[in-house]
Amino acid sequence: MTRRLPSQPPVLPGFMHLHVLGSGGFADVFLYEQHMPRRQVAVKVMLSDAVNDNGRQMFQAEANLMAQLSSHPSILTVYQASVSSDGRPYLVMELCSSVLSDRYRRQPIPVPEVLRIAVKIGSALETAHRAGVLHRDVKPSNILTTAYGHPVLSDFGIAATLSQSTGEGVIGLSIPWSAPEVLLDESAGSVESEVFSLAATVYSLLAGRSPFEVPGGSNTSADLINRITRGKPQSIGRADVPASLEQALQRGMSRKPENRPSSVLELVRELQAVESELGVPQTAIEVAMDDWALATVADLEDRTRIRGVTGAVTSAKRRRRRAAVEQDYQAVGTVVRDSHGQRSTGTASAGHSRGMQVFSWVLVVSAVLVIALGATATMMLIRANSSDIPVVSNIAGEESGGVVRFSWTDPGLAATDSYDVRVGNEVSASQQSTTFTVDAQPGESVCITVTVNREGKTGPSSAQKCVEAAE
Known part of the structure; x- marks a missing residue:
């Protein structure tokens, strides 16, 4: 079968044609240089023979789909779509290499x-x-x-x-x-x-x-x-x-x-x-992820983040607290010193005593708060790290037409958990579905175990379930 020659590249305002990149059943792809912003792009141009109402609808649908999805990092980016002066629809796309196919x-x-x-x-x-x-x-x-x-x-x-x-x-x-x-x-x-x-x-x-x-x-x-x-x-x-x-x-x-x-x-x-x-x-x-899911994740991260537990009472805070206590002390009575610099007795001494009591109580309360916060944080960390990974039980299995179908009840999978399914001694699947199928030869015994995987950590394995295929 003789390959057709590429079509004539259209004149596109703001672009300069360089050479042909490839040909398909309904369109050709050309290399153009875009003037503003200056970059090389791939331009997919519909063939004149395919330009009819159905063809235009197909091309427009492709442009809309690519625009809808091309924000994904693994979907080809489409920059713009239009119709050339000779009536052929075209797409301007990110220039990529097809080297993998060869x-x-x-x-x-x-x-x-x-x-x-x-x-x-x-x-x-x-x-x-x-x-x-x-x-x-x-x-x-x-x-x-x-x-x-x-x-x-x-x-x-x-x-x-x-x-x-x-x-x-x-x-x-x-x-x-x-x-x-x-x-x-x-x-x-x-x-x-x-x-x-x-x-x-x-x-x-x-x-x-x-x-x-x-x-x-x-x-x-x-x-x-x-x-x-x-x-x-x-x-x-x-x-x-x-x-x-x-x-x-x-x-x-x-x-x-x-x-x-x-x-x-x-x-x-x-x-x-x-x-x-x-x-x-x-x-x-x-x-x-959906917007609500992103908000939920952000909220969860904010609620579970522990800020400054071990250093809750900083030296600056302690200095401010001490200064406040000293102000209270000076309000009770003025410190009076004699010519030798010794503290005198009387109102000032009584004020000093009460001030020191206040200061001592503040320190005690602060220490209790620090201990309480530390204990709370410790309990939170312990609970976060000691959450049990659920265990799969009661696996059922049946064989029909050379296919063994296993199923089990969800033991309480979290959104990010998955099941590691082992066939024999090897992990054959990591999935969230509670069913698993295996092709089996007549008379073959197929055995699986299922383990819950949580953030890379696996829990206890289920009991092994075996099903023998009919002869």
Whole structure:
């Protein structure tokens, strides 16, 4: 099939065309230099053949979605959108590199780097989902890299709102990373299908090929669709990829949507658990919080912050308190000294005695307050550090069709807690869901234990639950 030539770049006021960056099915991307402020930008220009009412609506929808989401650090930034003098809509975007889409096929990317990319792009997807938007084309070539090495998700050109994701045909899709139900036209896209695409993308970055691609074999569209809808991906084939990571990706690419993690965030937490297993710092999850949640966090931090307990009575305060006591003492009677400098008796002496009593009582009260504050702070710290981590109990399990489904009752998880699920001796998932599924071979016995993880600390493990798959 002959590749088409790029379209003629439009004349844009305030921009100077430099060269073409790439071509797609509906648009070309050009490198321009913006005059004010002076910077290089990528400009996505719609093809003349695609400029019709439907095409304009699609392009406008993409511009609005990108503008809505591009404040996220891992979503490509859109600077402006308009229509050129020849009637073609265009987007002015942050200039990024597409080197990752070539690099993963040429050389192995270190596992920690892939996990970092996956958590950041997963955070972007989770943010889009919370805004009610599906990307519908997650794949390696849609992960770009900023000048500072930060991965960003691009191309929301076929995105849809979650409310519109069923019953409508998909405009376009990338077969190697698409979920079975999308390829079979059973769904136009869902959160679960995006989980599949993200897992398939992470697999590709590690394996150097798409999950169902057979090296040296036939990999036509029909071959890939047949494998995706009927089979399982092969092993990644890298000794440095831990089994827990393989299992997390296999679960993310389960044929049945209900057997996948219920959200991108759940898959991302599993990838964070692998980072901990490898001994590398966990990549931060970047998901925007609601205003009320931010206020709640701020209020909690303010209420639990202990200010100046050990040094509650400073020397300056003690000096001020002593000066006040001495003023009280002088009000009772004036100190009189004789020619030898000795204190005389009488009213002044009585005043001195009463003043010293007042001063002594003030010191006693101050000491009691300091001790009380110290004891209160100590109790607060003890209570903060000794809060029990809940324990999971009564795990239930059942097998059906080669899939074992475990479930348990929430023992009282906090908002930031998660469950570490171990299959055998390895952590296979870090999640907040109270269900967990495992593919099992006939006659295989699958055993799990569940532990609550609180701020990196784990509580006691549950009793082991085993289920044997039917022969």
